[in-house]
Amino acid sequence: MAAITSSVPIAEAPARRKTFPFLLIALLLPMAIINFVAFVLPVIRLGMISFIESRSGGVLTNNYTLENYVDFFTDSFSFELVSNSLILGFGVTLITLCCAYPIALFLHRVSPKWRNMLFVITVSPLLVSSVVRTYGWMVILGDQGVINGILMSSGVIDSPLRLTNNTLGVFVGMVEVLIPYMALSLIAGFGRLENVYEEAAASLGANSWTRFRRVILPLTAPGIALGCLLCFVLSISSFITPKLLGGGRVFLLATEIYDQAVIQLEWPTAAAISVIVLIIFGLALAVYSRVVKRFD
Amino acid sequence: MQTQELRQVAPAAETNTGDQAFLKLKGITKRYGVDYMAVDDLDIDVPKGKLLGLLGPSGCGKTTTLRMIAGLLDITRGKITIDGDDISHKPPHKRDIGLVFQNYALFPHMTVAQNVAFGLEMRGVGRTEARDRVEEALEMVRLPGYGDRKPKEMSGGQQQRVALARALVIRPRLLLLDEPLSNLDAKLRDDMRIEIREIQQRLQITTVFVTHDQVEALTMCDLVGVMHKGKLAQLGTPEDIYERPADLFVADFVGRTNILDGEIEALDRVRIGASVYPCNTRGLTSGKAKAAIRPHRISLTPSRDRSLVSMATNAAQGKVTRVTYIGDVVQYDIDIGGNTLTTEVHTASAGHSFQSGEKLLCEWKPQDMQVFAQGSGN
Numbered sequence: 299m300a301a302i303t304s305s306v307p308i309a310e311a312p313a314r315r316k317t318f319p320f321l322l323i324a325l326l327l328p329m330a331i332i333n334f335v336a337f338v339l340p341v342i343r344l345g346m347i348s349f350i351e352s353r354s355g356g357v358l359t360n361n362y363t364l365e366n367y368v369d370f371f372t373d374s375f376s377f378e379l380v381s382n383s384l385i386l387g388f389g390v391t392l393i394t395l396c397c398a399y400p401i402a403l404f405l406h407r408v409s410p411k412w413r414n415m416l417f418v419i420t421v422s423p424l425l426v427s428s429v430v431r432t433y434g435w436m437v438i439l440g441d442q443g444v445i446n447g448i449l450m451s452s453g454v455i456d457s458p459l460r461l462t463n464n465t466l467g468v469f470v471g472m473v474e475v476l477i478p479y480m481a482l483s484l485i486a487g488f489g490r491l492e493n494v495y496e497e498a499a500a501s502l503g504a505n506s507w508t509r510f511r512r513v514i515l516p517l518t519a520p521g522i523a524l525g526c527l528l529c530f531v532l533s534i535s536s537f538i539t540p541k542l543l544g545g546g547r548v549f550l551l552a553t554e555i556y557d558q559a560v561i562q563l564e565w566p567t568a569a570a571i572s573v574i575v576l577i578i579f580g581l582a583l584a585v586y587s588r589v590v591k592r593f594d
Numbered sequence: 595m596q597t598q599e600l601r602q603v604a605p606a607a608e609t610n611t612g613d614q615a616f617l618k619l620k621g622i623t624k625r626y627g628v629d630y631m632a633v634d635d636l637d638i639d640v641p642k643g644k645l646l647g648l649l650g651p652s653g654c655g656k657t658t659t660l661r662m663i664a665g666l667l668d669i670t671r672g673k674i675t676i677d678g679d680d681i682s683h684k685p686p687h688k689r690d691i692g693l694v695f696q697n698y699a700l701f702p703h704m705t706v707a708q709n710v711a712f713g714l715e716m717r718g719v720g721r722t723e724a725r726d727r728v729e730e731a732l733e734m735v736r737l738p739g740y741g742d743r744k745p746k747e748m749s750g751g752q753q754q755r756v757a758l759a760r761a762l763v764i765r766p767r768l769l770l771l772d773e774p775l776s777n778l779d780a781k782l783r784d785d786m787r788i789e790i791r792e793i794q795q796r797l798q799i800t801t802v803f804v805t806h807d808q809v810e811a812l813t814m815c816d817l818v819g820v821m822h823k824g825k826l827a828q829l830g831t832p833e834d835i836y837e838r839p840a841d842l843f844v845a846d847f848v849g850r851t852n853i854l855d856g857e858i859e860a861l862d863r864v865r866i867g868a869s870v871y872p873c874n875t876r877g878l879t880s881g882k883a884k885a886a887i888r889p890h891r892i893s894l895t896p897s898r899d900r901s902l903v904s905m906a907t908n909a910a911q912g913k914v915t916r917v918t919y920i921g922d923v924v925q926y927d928i929d930i931g932g933n934t935l936t937t938e939v940h941t942a943s944a945g946h947s948f949q950s951g952e953k954l955l956c957e958w959k960p961q962d963m964q965v966f967a968q969g970s971g972n
Contacts, residue, residue, distance in 0.1 A: 306748070398797075418651070428903040434626050490703075492699075494695055494699040495694070495699055495702075496696065497664075497695070497700055497710070498685045498693065498695060498699040498700075498701070498760075499686070499687075499701075500665075500666070501664055501665075501666075501686055501687070501689075501691060501693035501715035501761075502687075502712050502716055502760070502761075502764060502765070503687045503688075503690075503713055503717055504687055504712070504714035504716050505685075505687050508716065512712075513701060517702070517703060517705045519703075522873055571914070593703060
């Protein structure tokens with residue numbers, strides 16, 4: 299009997315394995331082609347452009363040079379750009395995490411009856427373009443905006459507070475834009491968190507702070523890592539919100555790429571900065587995968 | 595009303611072994627919403643070192659009771675004391691109670707040793723002492739040297755033993771087990787049953803064990819509390835519960851039983867169909883009744899003259915309508931004139947087997963027939 303039953307799967311397995319890859323390839327191919335044509339090739343081209351000798355007026359020569367990178371690394375303004383971008387990236391990510399974590403934890407715990415509805419409300423800002431939302435913040439934070447209007451008419455302040463056209467405005471706008479992404483990633487990564495672990499910790503003598511630190515936080519680490527990676531990348535690469543709420547006074551890598559490519563028409567310089575941003579993203583991805591492995 | 599009377603007649607409270615109560619539940623109640631009573635006015639005393647089983651179908655309030663003792667649920671009313679210490683409103687982390695969950699609830703991000711050490715760490719036990727006690731606890735559950743594994747690398751039974759070690763290593767005043775065996779397969783369940791009982795007796799730790807499995811309750815526990823619809827239907831030793839059920843619900847829920855409709859003719863006389871049988875009517879003298887007889891308490895003999903049967907036993911003539919071979923027993927369904935009796939005969943002791951359609955005489959002792967007033971326990 300044992301011999302008969304064990305021989306069945308062995309006989310069947312090769313047949314199954316034969317058909318399997320065909321379907322797999324058929325399903326993966328469209329996306330692979332799109333990815334190759336729309337991502338891999340452009341990135342290679344971008345890398346190539348970054349080594350082309352820069353000429354005024356957007357002319358691309360055939361001379362390859364390291365000059366664009368040398369210029370970048372020897373210009374003190376570049377370091378300002380990098381540090382501004384990193385501060386914005388880390389700062390916005392941290393604030394977004396602090397704002398979204400309680401929301402995600404609540405959504406994870408709320409009864410299934412309410413969960414779907416509350417979930418939709420949480421991500422509903424994504425239905426409105428971030429450009430529109432940024433303009434909304436300009437209306438709220440501007441010199442004649444809602445906040446300054448209320449504070450001035452109630453006599454709390456005499457002259458408007460500078461809430462926009464500076465780093466503060468960019469932070470506020472970016473955090474609001476990114477909260478839904480952060481909340482989505484957190485919830486996606488909360489799969490391992492179950493109420494029973496907290497109960498077990500409580501029965502073993504852990505108070506609520508210890509339960510959070512020793513049980514909830516480590517079990518939600520994959521979600522935190524995913525959300526932080528996503529928000530870090532999105533905040534460093536976004537330029538519309540910094541441009542509008544920074545009023546041209548906040549200088550970041552992303553806004554510099556835009557200026558170089560579209561206004562100065564210095565494509566090789568823009569490409570070189572883009573490659574540097576890609577390297578920063580690569581580093582962030584490496585940190586992410588280490589964190590995920592550590593907490594798995 | 596009759597239900598109430600019957601409960602008072604049942605020898606529930608007296609069956610406590612007389613020791614001082616260690617865990618005392620006094621009138622504990624859990625109400626949800628306006629009028630849903632998940633647990634309704636429960637009084638249970640557990641003497642030190644004893645194992646109390648809370649037995650009942652799902653939704654009877656047994657797990658709610660356990661969670662209230664653990665402090666994971668607030669009590670609506672009542673009082674819980676351990677060794678005289680009122681813990682009714684203490685948060686769970688201050689109760690000093692070991693808890694084992696149905697799905698083990700081992701922290702997945704920690705190793706086995708870290709899991710077991712967690713409670714010691716919370717109590718500020720030094721590192722070397724903690725390491726010794728963790729190893730000792732793992733040896734107790736027969737998992738020495740497994741400390742560096744992650745819970746997901748272990749089988750269900752091993753995880754359950756780690757959960758037991760984690761709950762016991764803190765030397766709690768009380769151990770709570772919430773359906774600890776229900777996720778294990780049958781063979782493992784038998785082994786774990788014995789193992790848990792052995793450890794419990796060795797440590798002399800007062801334990802509350804929640805289960806829906808009557809075999810677990812009867813085989814492992816010193817005391818069994820049968821719960822039904824949030825109330826305690828009966829509290830007693832396994833033998834009390836099985837031999838002297840307090841009401842029809844207990845008789846029906848614990849073990850297999852035949853329930854026959856009848857009417858009480860007089861004290862200790864019940865009419866079923868056309869026959870009147872002597873039995874124990876618990877003081878009742880009239881009214882509609884249900885009679886319960888365990889299948890294996892009915893002996894079967896080939897049909898013979900009714901006059902030969904001793905007056906000390908009850909007997910009914912019947913015809914076999916169905917034969918079910920189970921392995922250790924054979925079940926015969928026997929039609930005794932309107933009512934069907936299910937009976938069981940051990941296969942080893944069966945001198946001969948009966949055929950469907952065969953005429954038989956069913957005999958049972960009057961004390962094996964429990965009679966309950968209609969509607970008791972429902």
